[in-house]
Amino acid sequence: MSALIRAAWRYRGFVASSVANEFKSRLSRSRFGVAWIVLHPLAQVLIFATILSSVLAARLEGIDNKYAYAAFLMAGIACWSLFAEIVQRCLTVFIDSASLLKKVQFPRITLPMVVIGSATINNLALLAMVLLIFPLLGLMPTLYVLWLPLLVALTVALATGVGLLLGTLNVFARDIGQVMAVVIQFWFWVTPIIYPVSIVPEAFRSTLALNPMVPLVMGYQNVLVYGKAPPLGLIGVALVALVALLLAMLVFRRASSEMVDIL
Amino acid sequence: MIRPALVVNGIGKAYVEYGGELRRFASWFGVPITLESQHWVIRNITFRVDPGESVGIIGQNGAGKSTLLKMIVGTTRPTEGDVSMDGRVSALLELGLGFNLELTGRENAVHSAGITGIPHAQISELMPEIEAFAEIGEYFDQPIRTYSSGMQMRVAFAVATALRPDVLIVDEALSVGDSYFVHKCFDRIRKFRELGTTLLIVSHDPGAVQALCDRAILLNNGKMVLDGEPREVFDYYNALIAEKENSTVRTERSADGRIATESGTGEAFVDRLDLLDESGAAVEYVGVGQIVTLRAYVSVRNDVNRLVFGYMIRDRLGQAVFGTNTHHTGQACGPLASGDRVEISARFPMNFGPGAYSVSIALSETETHLAKNYQWRDLALVFNVANLDKSTFVGSAWVPPVIQIEHVATSAASEGLAR
Numbered sequence: 001m002s003a004l005i006r007a008a009w010r011y012r013g014f015v016a017s018s019v020a021n022e023f024k025s026r027l028s029r030s031r032f033g034v035a036w037i038v039l040h041p042l043a044q045v046l047i048f049a050t051i052l053s054s055v056l057a058a059r060l061e062g063i064d065n066k067y068a069y070a071a072f073l074m075a076g077i078a079c080w081s082l083f084a085e086i087v088q089r090c091l092t093v094f095i096d097s098a099s100l101l102k103k104v105q106f107p108r109i110t111l112p113m114v115v116i117g118s119a120t121i122n123n124l125a126l127l128a129m130v131l132l133i134f135p136l137l138g139l140m141p142t143l144y145v146l147w148l149p150l151l152v153a154l155t156v157a158l159a160t161g162v163g164l165l166l167g168t169l170n171v172f173a174r175d176i177g178q179v180m181a182v183v184i185q186f187w188f189w190v191t192p193i194i195y196p197v198s199i200v201p202e203a204f205r206s207t208l209a210l211n212p213m214v215p216l217v218m219g220y221q222n223v224l225v226y227g228k229a230p231p232l233g234l235i236g237v238a239l240v241a242l243v244a245l246l247l248a249m250l251v252f253r254r255a256s257s258e259m260v261d262i263l
Numbered sequence: 264m265i266r267p268a269l270v271v272n273g274i275g276k277a278y279v280e281y282g283g284e285l286r287r288f289a290s291w292f293g294v295p296i297t298l299e300s301q302h303w304v305i306r307n308i309t310f311r312v313d314p315g316e317s318v319g320i321i322g323q324n325g326a327g328k329s330t331l332l333k334m335i336v337g338t339t340r341p342t343e344g345d346v347s348m349d350g351r352v353s354a355l356l357e358l359g360l361g362f363n364l365e366l367t368g369r370e371n372a373v374h375s376a377g378i379t380g381i382p383h384a385q386i387s388e389l390m391p392e393i394e395a396f397a398e399i400g401e402y403f404d405q406p407i408r409t410y411s412s413g414m415q416m417r418v419a420f421a422v423a424t425a426l427r428p429d430v431l432i433v434d435e436a437l438s439v440g441d442s443y444f445v446h447k448c449f450d451r452i453r454k455f456r457e458l459g460t461t462l463l464i465v466s467h468d469p470g471a472v473q474a475l476c477d478r479a480i481l482l483n484n485g486k487m488v489l490d491g492e493p494r495e496v497f498d499y500y501n502a503l504i505a506e507k508e509n510s511t512v513r514t515e516r517s518a519d520g521r522i523a524t525e526s527g528t529g530e531a532f533v534d535r536l537d538l539l540d541e542s543g544a545a546v547e548y549v550g551v552g553q554i555v556t557l558r559a560y561v562s563v564r565n566d567v568n569r570l571v572f573g574y575m576i577r578d579r580l581g582q583a584v585f586g587t588n589t590h591h592t593g594q595a596c597g598p599l600a601s602g603d604r605v606e607i608s609a610r611f612p613m614n615f616g617p618g619a620y621s622v623s624i625a626l627s628e629t630e631t632h633l634a635k636n637y638q639w640r641d642l643a644l645v646f647n648v649a650n651l652d653k654s655t656f657v658g659s660a661w662v663p664p665v666i667q668i669e670h671v672a673t674s675a676a677s678e679g680l681a682r
Contacts, residue, residue, distance in 0.1 A: 014377035021374055025365035028406065103356040105337040106378050173284040254291035257340040260333070261278060 004253065007107035015110050019117040037122045038129045041081045045073045048194050067137035068225065074130050075224040076193035079217045082123040082152070083159045084184055089115045090163025091180055094171050098263040108256050112164050120156055127152070130224065142227040151219045151230065154237055158212060161244025168248070168255045171262055191217055209233070212240045266349065267311040268430055268461040269335070274344030275306035276330050305330050305485040308344070314429070317462030319472035319493055321500055322482035328465045329434075331482065332356060335463065336432060350429025353379065357434065358419035364408040368399065368418045371407055375422050389425045396447075397421040413444070420448055427455050432463045449475070472497070494581030498623075498641035527638035530565040531599070531626050536643050538622075549613045550651035551661045557644075559624060561605040567637070569597040572607045573625040578659055579618055586623075590630035614661040617650045 008015075027034055049070040065071070093111045094101065101108065127148065131141055170176040191213045192200065200208060208214050215237050219230030280300040281287040290296040305327030312318050322328050333339040335346050336354040361378060362371045372393050376386045394403050397417040399410075407415060424431075431452065452475065456462050466472050472479055472493050479496035481489040489496050539556045540546045549555055559572060573588030589595050589607070596605060622644040628635035653661065 010380065011377070013383035014374075014380075017373055017377055017383070021363055021366055021370060024370065025363050028365045097361075099357070100361045100378075102333065102338055103336075103354075103360055104378055105352075105354065106380065169284075169288065172287060251288075251291060258287075260339045 004107070004109055004249070008109050008113060011107055011110045014106075015113045015117060018110075018114040019121065022114070022118045023121075034125070038126050041077050041126055042074075042129070044081075045070060045077055048073050052194060065138050067139070071134060071137055071139050071225050072196070072221055073194060074133070075220040076191075076217045078123065078126050078130055078224075079151070079155055079220040080188060080191065080193050080213070081126065082119060082155050083213065083216075084188070085119040085122065086116060086156065086159035087163040087166070087180070087184065089119065090160070090167040091170050091177050093167055094259060095174075095177075095263065101263055102260055108259070109252070112160065112167065115163075116156060116160055119159075120152070123152065134224070139225065141224070144223040144227055144229060147219065147223045147230055151216060151223070151234075154234065154241055155216050157241040157245055158216070158237060161241055161246075161248045164248035165244060165251055168252045168259070171255070171259050187211075187213065193217055196221075212237045266314070268314040268316070268349050269312040269463070270347045271308055271310050271335065272344050272346070273307060273309050274331075274334055274341040274346060275303060275308065276327075276334060276339065277301045277303045277306075277342040279342075303342075303485060305482070306343075308482075308487050310480060310487070310490055312461055312463065314349070314461055315456070315459045316478065317456055317464065317476045319476035319479040319496075320463065320465045320482065321472060321479055321496065325484075326482040327485040328482055332432060332434065332463075332465055348430055351426065352430045352432065353423060353426070353428035354432040355420070355423050355434060356432070358423065359415045362407055362415065362419070365406055367406055368397070368403040368410070368414075369394070372418055372422045375419065376425060379423070381426065385426075393418075393421045393425050396425075396451075398444075417444055420444075424448075424451055424455070427458060427460055429459075430461045430463065431455055434465050494577075497581055525638070525640045527626070527636045527640075529638065530567050531561055531563045531570055531637040533559045533624055533626060533638060533640065533643070534562050535560040536622070536624060538644055538646050546646070548647050548649055551613060551615065551617065551648060551653045552663075553613050553651075554610065555613050556608050556610045557622065558606065558608045561607060561626065563599045563601060563603040563605070566600050567597055567628065569595050569628050570599055570605065570637070571595045571625075571627050571630060573627070573630075574609065575623045575625075576615075577621050577623065579620070581621075584615060584620065584659060588625070588630060613648055615648045616657065616659040616661060617648050618659065619645065619647050621645045 023034065026036075030036065032039065052069075090112050093115055094108070097111055131145070134141060166176055166180055170180075190208075191211060192208075197208070197214070197218060215231050215233030219234055222228045222230050278301075280302070281290065281296060286296050308331060310318075320328055320331065330339065332354070333356075334341045335348075336352070336356065337346075361375055363374070366374070369390065372390065373383075373386055376389065376393075377383065381389070397403065397414075397420075399414050399417055402410060402414060403418070407418075410418075433452065452462065456475070462475065464472060464475060476493050479489075479491065479493040480487060481496045481500055489499050537545050537558045538547070538549070539558055540549070541554050541556075546555065557574060559574075561570070561572065563570070571588050571590040573586065573590075575586030576584045578584050599605070621642045623639070623641045624643045625639045626637040627639075628637070650656070653663070
């Protein structure tokens, strides 16, 4: 394990430049370049807000603001898009770099690190945008936004654990990638992102508690929209993320010697 | 004793069937799993390479060359045995891997230097040198998608060899574009070698291996067949190719300690091979430009449809200097019956430079010895060329020039002298 960390540290410059290159190449050929990073999730917010606000806006209790639902959506989607991007890209990161892995000797852990780096920067850009837009919608950020770094870190940790674990297994059993495409969609809908947790029927509440994304998304919504501390369930998420990360590292280490034989 | 630069100790690679991915996953967690099957692609490879030595690895497709290289480079872990190396290793297994088409040559250069583990500060120091070596001018700051494939290769090679490694591993697939740049690349590899870089080259190209290597290792079906002088190994390799038809290859050490390889079905064979001067006497030392005759006495053992005689003259490095056969000259003979005898003479001026040469001969049905090979024999004859009566020259070919010098202007000073 310490060898893994040492290798990653030795390659920090490489990881940083790879992340930078990703942004550069995205910039080079599209007119709006980096703006798309923020425009995609905002467009998603716009779609949901337009379609669902008449249905749900009235039920968003506790805030007296006509943009409250849009803000609520933005907070949830900021969290979800970070999680989903890391998981989805980690799923195929080794398969996509097959030829490189076969021919060049370098620490393989750098590949998911590049994914995490660029996804996190994407997300920070989105969060910055959110913090700019909210005052315009009449929602003044409170001191609770100081929770954000912790929330981002936990989301990254959980996504990395899940993504690295499944991404490693996906090299050997490619069905995992296909199944996860469906699971991620399903997961989105069973997480209170476009609906508040309050409208979930009592019968399903206990099931909701099994979803580690729930406290995270609620955490974002709490600190950004409601101006209060994240739910206590965050401690559980931290534990789940830690276990997922450790398991992922263990599997990754065992698998990495066999990975190239399969690719 | 010198500490070897590379030690390959009994390595082997087996591809394993777990019989289901769940069983594979379980095995990572220490669950004892009986393997469904184990398929060894290469096994029992042991050799050591001293610092500054260069070794060629040759073998037919599927012989295990790439797997061996991958294990040495470290992208694949050997199933058994181990590899140890001293110093910085650089591998040119494939050029231009991981290039991003949208980025400039410079950005890609930084990226691929980074992937080989060169720290960032050092990369910036190396950049001018990389740019100069690639010689692609303005294009260096243009996106790679605008490059020709040759230009991409130039950047890739320049980066991959920016630092002199202690061990350089090169795959044959080094198509680096135009011949000018190929020369430049080999020149750089040669320079590295002079400075003490250990070289490991995988190739099919006899020229490259013989020009660059002190030693060659022949792999066949995942086993190490021969480890020796490049010329010996190549002769054996040629014979192996010819021997797909399933007759025997044997090598015999000739009187001067060289290994000669012979193969073939033996349906027709050369009894005797002579190099004769114009008076018909056998010669071993030949003067530059002297007219000689290479004469082969062929006996036919079984009826054959067609008989092609070929010969190839090689220099002391084993590189072909000249070769042809009676198919190409339109003189194939046959059908021939058992017991027939044929005398084939090739008369030519010895327009070679001074040095030692060997003759390989082949008897076959068609123009290649791959199809139906009656006999293939390396080192069938050895002779030396000496410069007896020509002006001094260097090189392996005698190309007599007519040099003309005209005095087109006369200076005042020399006019004064003349007066």
